[in-house]
Amino acid sequence: MKVTIVGAGNVGATCADVISYRGIASEVVLLDIKEGFAEGKAMDIMQCATTTGFNTRVSGSTSDYTKTAGSDVVVITSGIPRKPGMTREELIGINAGIVKSVADNVLQHSPDAIIVVVSNPMDTMTYLTLKATGLPKNRIIGMGGALDSSRFKYFLSTALERPANDVQGMVIGGHGDTTMIPLTRLASYNGSPVANFLSQDALDKVAADTMVGGATLTGLLGTSAWYAPGASVAYLVDSILNDQKKMIPCSVMLDGEYGQNDICMGVPCLIGKNGVEAIVDVNLDDKEKALFAKSADAVRNMNDALKSVLS
Ligand SMILES: NC(=O)c1ccc[n+]([C@@H]2O[C@H](COP(=O)([O-])OP(=O)(O)OC[C@H]3O[C@@H](n4cnc5c(N)ncnc54)[C@H](O)[C@@H]3O)[C@@H](O)[C@H]2O)c1
Numbered sequence: 358m359k360v361t362i363v364g365a366g367n368v369g370a371t372c373a374d375v376i377s378y379r380g381i382a383s384e385v386v387l388l389d390i391k392e393g394f395a396e397g398k399a400m401d402i403m404q405c406a407t408t409t410g411f412n413t414r415v416s417g418s419t420s421d422y423t424k425t426a427g428s429d430v431v432v433i434t435s436g437i438p439r440k441p442g443m444t445r446e447e448l449i450g451i452n453a454g455i456v457k458s459v460a461d462n463v464l465q466h467s468p469d470a471i472i473v474v475v476s477n478p479m480d481t482m483t484y485l486t487l488k489a490t491g492l493p494k495n496r497i498i499g500m501g502g503a504l505d506s507s508r509f510k511y512f513l514s515t516a517l518e519r520p521a522n523d524v525q526g527m528v529i530g531g532h533g534d535t536t537m538i539p540l541t542r543l544a545s546y547n548g549s550p551v552a553n554f555l556s557q558d559a560l561d562k563v564a565a566d567t568m569v570g571g572a573t574l575t576g577l578l579g580t581s582a583w584y585a586p587g588a589s590v591a592y593l594v595d596s597i598l599n600d601q602k603k604m605i606p607c608s609v610m611l612d613g614e615y616g617q618n619d620i621c622m623g624v625p626c627l628i629g630k631n632g633v634e635a636i637v638d639v640n641l642d643d644k645e646k647a648l649f650a651k652s653a654d655a656v657r658n659m660n661d662a663l664k665s666v667l668s
Pocket residue numbers: 363364365366367368369388389390391394434435436437438439448452455459474475476477479500501504532580581582583586
């Protein structure tokens with residue numbers, strides 16, 4: 358199985374690293390426009406093969422899309438990340454043009470690929486990719502919910518003072534500081550609702566910390582995060598390539614699901630060899646439904662800014 362990752366920067370290279378050391382794909386191609394950069398990252402990763410013990414072939418390419426031909430999955434991480442104090446939405450002006458041209462290029466050589474969109478503002482970039490390529494909606498998946506959910510579980514585990522892997526939970530809605538919806542009511546500690554163990558104040562703080570999780574790291578690091586983002590993409594790619602049918606919140610085109618149409622935003626999806634195999638209805642209560650509708654309004658506002666790119 359072959360995976361191409363466009364953008365060999367922090368997130369793209371981390372994703373390639375996790376895919377190779379976990380043996381998720383037999384071949385990974387990293388592509389970047391910076392001369393020699395993807396080749397260098399690929400060589401560095403390959404020099405871990407004997408110490409971490411993997412057999413994935415990782416190679417790099419400077420803007421040569423012929424090397425990406427026949428990819429089963431293409432991950433788009435190309436574009437600029439935010440700096441401290443910025444929102445993801447401010448990246449749209451530069452990233453929209455990059456994402457659109459990258460999607461066109463990859464499809465010329467991998468017409469059957471499933472595309473995973475990572476570049477921000479991710480929900481809008483996913484919508485753009487879908488509209489610009491005209492691909493069936495099951496083949497375009499925006500990654501954000503997997504990452505936000507892993508942060509949610511991290512903050513829950515910290516509040517509970519218990520291992521993160523004993524915590525279950527999901528974040529749906531937009532992948533934005535104010536549009537994310539951590540589903541606190543449905544989160545559990547080994548099957549028991551987390552509300553059995555944490556006060557409402559503590560749960561509210563977990564939700565608030567989750568929503569600004571990316572901004573907090575951007576403030577600490579000077580650029581946005583990459584370890585958890587790269588690992589989250591690899592987790593999603595694993596579910597596609599190995600047809601795991603994991604339920605992962607992903608940004609996908611909604612046709613009536615969750616009360617929305619003509620918008621890509623985060624909902625729980627079954628992810629397998631066909632990409633998005635189903636959207637799961639988790640029966641939101643009235644308060645959660647209202648938050649989802651408000652989140653959709655904000656994402657739709659951002660999509661309106663695409664008119665010039667799509668015309
Ligand atoms: N969806 C998410 O959950 C999530 C998580 C983290 C980061 N991101 C986003 O992912 C993007 C990448 O973040 P990063 O930290 O890896 O940034 P980065 O600057 O480290 O890497 C981006 C890479 O893209 C390359 N690039 C730019 N234009 C290109 C083009 N036309 N073709 C090929 N490569 C091109 C750059 O040369 C650079 O190496 C940002 O937009 C960031 O906001 C999203």
